[in-house]
Every structure is written in C-alpha cells, then in structure tokens.
Amino acid sequence: MSKKNNVHFQNRERRMSQGSMPDIKASRSPSRASGAKSPTRNGNGSLHKSSSSDKHERPGVGRNDTSASGWATENEDDTDAPAQSDFEKKKQTFITRAIWTFVMIAIFFASMFAGHIYVIIIVTAVQIISFKEVIAISNVPSRARSLRFTKTLNWYFLGSTMYFLYGESVIYYFKHIVLIDRVLLPFATHHRFISFMLYVMGFVFFVGSLQKGHYRFQFTQFAWTHMALYLIVVQAHFIMNNIFEGMIWFFLPVMLVITNDIFAYVCGITFGRTQLIKLSPKKTVEGFVGAWICTIIIGFGLTNVLMRSKYFICPVNDLGANIFTGLACEPNPVFIPHTYAVPFIPAHWTLLPTTVRVSPMQFHILIMSTFASLIAPFGGFFASGLKRTFNIKDFGDSIPGHGGMTDRMDCQFIMGFFAFMYYQSFIAVYKASVGSVIETAINGLSAEEQVELVKGLAKHLYNQGQIGGKVLEYLGANMQLGVKRR
Known part of the structure; x- marks a missing residue:
C-alpha cells in the first residue's frame, strides 16, 4: 500500500509547479472546511474527485493540467511561462474586434456603392459560410471520415438549392434577357423540373449511401442539412430578391437590425435592470424597449435620406449601375409625399398644424423598425439556444474577434425575409412588364x-x-x- 502511495504522490509532484509545494495544505483546507468531498481512491490506486460534473473517465496519472493545489483544471499549461492577464486578453480581443468591425463596414459600403452585383456576391458568400458553420456544429469528424459521402451530399444539396433559388430570381427579374436567348431559353422554360431532378438525384444517392451501423448519424445529418438550407439559404434568397427590387429594401433592414443591436447594448448597460430572457442573460427589458424607440427614430431619419436617391429606390434594370451612374425609373408611389390631416385637431385652430406632408414610406418604416426591434432579436435568441444545445460559444471563427458569420447574421436572415414579404404584400406595384409580356407570348x-x-x-x-x-x-x-x- 505504501508503494502505491509513493508512486501516486511522485506523479503529483511531477505535475505541480515549483512554487506550489508549500501551499498544498493551505489550498486544500478551505475546501475541506466548506464540506467539499475529499478525493476517493479507485481500484487501481489513482485518485479522482467525487463530482457529478466529472462525466469523463480519466486515468489517475494521465492529467495534464493542475491547479496550485494539485487538482486538474482547464486552460493551464505545464510550462512556467506567466499567464496572460485578463486585462490584456480583453484588450487584445477589443482591438481585434474593433479592427474587423471597421473592415466589415468598409466592405459593406464599398460593395453597396460599387453596384448591385457586388452586394449579391457578398450575400452569396455569407450564406455559403453560414451554411458551412451550421453544418459543422453537428458533424462528428470521426464518423464523417468513415462515411466519405457525408460532406459531399451536404454541398450537393446546397448547390442544387442555390441553383433553384437563383434561377427563380434571374428568370423573374430578367425575363426580357433570358427568354430571348436561344441557349438560356430551354433552361428557363424547364427550370423547375431540372431543379427537382437535381434534388431527386441527391435523394437517391443519399439512400444508396446508407451504411449499417450509421443509420442514425446519416439521417441526423440529412435532417440537419435541410434545416440549414431552410433557415439560411432560403431566407438569404429573399434578401437577394430585395436587392433586385431596389437597394433600399436591402440596406434599410440591415441597418435597422444593426441599429437595434447597438442601442440594445447601450440602453442595457445604461439603465437595464430586468432580465428579458434566460437564453441571453445580458438582455434586459429596459434595453429592449429603449432600442425599439431609438430604432424607430433613426429608421425614420435614414429613410428620409435614402428615398431621395433613385439609386436606392429604383429596381435593378442594369447590373452594371453604381452610385455614380445611378438608375432611372418611375418612383414607387410609396416614396411620393402626400398631405395628411392630423387627427384630433380642429380645423379652426391656428396654433397647431392641421395637416402634415410625408411620404407613405415613413409609415411603413415604423412597422419595419418595430419588427427589427421586437421580433428579429428572437432570431438571435434562437441561435443562442442552438449554441447552448451543442455547448459552444460561437458558430465558428470566420470573423476574428466576432466569432462565426452566423453569429453576426442570425437576426439579419429573418429580417430580410420579413422585408421581402412586407414589400410584396403592401408596397409592390403589380403591373405588366416587358419581361412578363414576352414570357406570356413565348409560352402561350x-x-x-x-x-x-x-x-x-x-x-x-x-x-x-x-x-x-x-x-x-x-x-x-x-x-x-x-x-x-x-
């Protein structure tokens, strides 16, 4: 018995730093005094702590990290190099985060002013990276390597889905080009059938790749892939359509979410007291309401500026246009000011104005700002719940200092989807276009x-x-x- 004890304590001495030996009793006595359980000996003479949180079996002499008291801890190196202070870590993280924030802002505005095609490229890159991150968190590397077609099928379904969605947008907005081209006409006419057959081929290939002993993992990946396609790729498709309808329908939803996020943080740390939701402990009711008010005010002012430029309000009829060349169109009636009577003010009153002249868009922006403030944040809460499910902090490390792309876009996807549906339901003007007439003539x-x-x-x-x-x-x-x- 003494031999085993000697071996054990030699191993502990080897794993402890030089300066920790004199303080063994001092560091262990508080935990003993507080009623903490002492380590128990297992069958082979090694020690382990009796804790419900220790769910993984560890050999007695295989611990790599120890605290000053000799117990295993996380994130501590065996070397004698001094650990970086918390202040230095926070400072470095803040600097990295700030630099990449300005980089993203610069890329965003540069692409937006350079032309619609560049914004489309950015949105495409965002949805591909986000899809990759969401797929990765449920992946089991060892099993994915043994099943060589798992990743291939994920990317195949992404490609076939993007082919269908992008084709739908191109055919809808550029009928006058696609339907008169001899090469593109068959693809446009039979686009949906081609897309369906692409999906069926992937489905058949998936069924054919099923292997005994891996059924649960493979069907989990299949379901997870389709969820990611719906939550990311499909919603990003509607953001793409917003760009074609006019840059304002892309820029405004993005800025409303960013504005709400900033002021939710500012109002929260200023006078936040009441917790809003357990999924995000730092979110407060005061910050939630304060951000709503600030988003409405800024959205109203931003809309008043943007709708003065035809580059923002005109639908895309020239993919080569930019902020300098501009676009030409007949403005949507929603951007034309109208005179409205102010209610509850008698007409004979002269001290207060009885009428106000504003564009209908200013009323619509109130609804969009409210959605961005009260509903869109739940996209972020959903992402937080998803990360807690898999016990991860971020979806990835695509953006230094910010985590993954999905961490930044969690609210943008649902907001862009809402903007498209709201525009099509209450703002869009439906009339015959050259493309629709050509389509009717060719097909009918x-x-x-x-x-x-x-x-x-x-x-x-x-x-x-x-x-x-x-x-x-x-x-x-x-x-x-x-x-x-x-």
Missing part, C-alpha cells in the same frame, strides 16, 4: 401568333408616330412565316 402563343403580335405592335407604334413606315415594310418583307400562313 404559337409561332404564327407571335408573328401577328409583332406586326400588330408595329402598326400600333406607326399610328402613334413612334416608328416610320419603312419598319412596317421591312417586317412585311422579312417575316416570311406570317406571309406563308396567309
């Missing part, structure tokens, strides 16, 4: 009827004085299909 008319349509439009434009008589003569002489059918 025969070749002979299409020729007649062209001739009819030409005659109408001639009668309106928009084209000359030579155009009619040219069409009559060269559109042989119509001549033969007569």
Whole structure:
C-alpha cells in the first residue's frame, strides 16, 4: 500500500509547479472546511474527485493540467511561462474586434456603392459560410471520415438549392434577357423540373449511401442539412430578391437590425435592470424597449435620406449601375409625399398644424423598425439556444474577434425575409412588364401568333408616330412565316 502511495504522490509532484509545494495544505483546507468531498481512491490506486460534473473517465496519472493545489483544471499549461492577464486578453480581443468591425463596414459600403452585383456576391458568400458553420456544429469528424459521402451530399444539396433559388430570381427579374436567348431559353422554360431532378438525384444517392451501423448519424445529418438550407439559404434568397427590387429594401433592414443591436447594448448597460430572457442573460427589458424607440427614430431619419436617391429606390434594370451612374425609373408611389390631416385637431385652430406632408414610406418604416426591434432579436435568441444545445460559444471563427458569420447574421436572415414579404404584400406595384409580356407570348402563343403580335405592335407604334413606315415594310418583307400562313 505504501508503494502505491509513493508512486501516486511522485506523479503529483511531477505535475505541480515549483512554487506550489508549500501551499498544498493551505489550498486544500478551505475546501475541506466548506464540506467539499475529499478525493476517493479507485481500484487501481489513482485518485479522482467525487463530482457529478466529472462525466469523463480519466486515468489517475494521465492529467495534464493542475491547479496550485494539485487538482486538474482547464486552460493551464505545464510550462512556467506567466499567464496572460485578463486585462490584456480583453484588450487584445477589443482591438481585434474593433479592427474587423471597421473592415466589415468598409466592405459593406464599398460593395453597396460599387453596384448591385457586388452586394449579391457578398450575400452569396455569407450564406455559403453560414451554411458551412451550421453544418459543422453537428458533424462528428470521426464518423464523417468513415462515411466519405457525408460532406459531399451536404454541398450537393446546397448547390442544387442555390441553383433553384437563383434561377427563380434571374428568370423573374430578367425575363426580357433570358427568354430571348436561344441557349438560356430551354433552361428557363424547364427550370423547375431540372431543379427537382437535381434534388431527386441527391435523394437517391443519399439512400444508396446508407451504411449499417450509421443509420442514425446519416439521417441526423440529412435532417440537419435541410434545416440549414431552410433557415439560411432560403431566407438569404429573399434578401437577394430585395436587392433586385431596389437597394433600399436591402440596406434599410440591415441597418435597422444593426441599429437595434447597438442601442440594445447601450440602453442595457445604461439603465437595464430586468432580465428579458434566460437564453441571453445580458438582455434586459429596459434595453429592449429603449432600442425599439431609438430604432424607430433613426429608421425614420435614414429613410428620409435614402428615398431621395433613385439609386436606392429604383429596381435593378442594369447590373452594371453604381452610385455614380445611378438608375432611372418611375418612383414607387410609396416614396411620393402626400398631405395628411392630423387627427384630433380642429380645423379652426391656428396654433397647431392641421395637416402634415410625408411620404407613405415613413409609415411603413415604423412597422419595419418595430419588427427589427421586437421580433428579429428572437432570431438571435434562437441561435443562442442552438449554441447552448451543442455547448459552444460561437458558430465558428470566420470573423476574428466576432466569432462565426452566423453569429453576426442570425437576426439579419429573418429580417430580410420579413422585408421581402412586407414589400410584396403592401408596397409592390403589380403591373405588366416587358419581361412578363414576352414570357406570356413565348409560352402561350404559337409561332404564327407571335408573328401577328409583332406586326400588330408595329402598326400600333406607326399610328402613334413612334416608328416610320419603312419598319412596317421591312417586317412585311422579312417575316416570311406570317406571309406563308396567309
């Protein structure tokens, strides 16, 4: 028995630092006095602590980290190098976080002013990185390596989903280009069927890759992949559509979420007292309400500035446009000021204004600001609950000092989705467009009827004085299909 005790204490002496030997009793006595359980000896003579939190079996002589009292701890090196102080760590983290904050702001504004295509590239990169981070937190590396098609299927489903969603947007917003191109026309006409067959191929490949002993893991990955596709890729698709509808519908939701996040922090540390939700202990009711008021005020002022620029309010009709070239369009009526009577003020009163002239967009921004303040934060709470489920601090380390991309975009996805639905329901003006007319003519008319349509439009434009008589003569002489059918 003495031999085992000697071996054990030699191992403990080897793992302790030089300056910790004299303080063994002093460091252990407080825990004994407070009623903490002493270490117990297992069958092989090693020691372990009787604690419910120690859920992993550890050999008695295999501990790598020890405190001054000789007990195993985390994040302590065996070397004698002095540990970095908490202040230095916080300082370094703050500097890194600040630098990358300004880098992200610079990239965001540079891409937005450079043109819509650059913003689309940024959004695409964000959704791919976020998808990668969400997929990674449920992955088991050892099992993923033994099942070589697991990661391949994840990326295949991402690619097929993006093909479907991006194709839908391109066909909808650029019908006048896609439907008149001989190469692109078959892909546009049969886009949904092609997308469905791509998914079916992935589904069949998944079923064929199932291996005995790994069923639970493989079906978990399959379900997790589809959840990530819905929560990230599908919602990012609607953000893409916001860009096509006009830069303001992309920029405003993004800025409202950022503004709300900043003022929730400022108001919370200033006069926050009441905890809001247990998932995020630092969130307070006072910060929640204060951020709502500040977001409405800033959203109102920001909208008043943005809607003066056609580059922001015009739908995309030229992907090569930028802030300097601008865009030309007939403004949506929501941006045109109207005169409204102020309620509850008698008309004969002269001291107070009885009417106010504002654009309807200022009323809509109140709704959008309220959603960004009261509902969008629950996207962040959802992400917090997800991280607690997997016992992780961040989704990744894609952005130094900030964690993963998903940590920064958790509220943006649901806010962008809401902005699209709200715009389509209450703001969008539905009228015939060149693209929709061409689509109807191509899909609903025969070749002979299409020729007649062209001739009819030409005659109408001639009668309106928009084209000359030579155009009619040219069409009559060269559109042989119509001549033969007569």
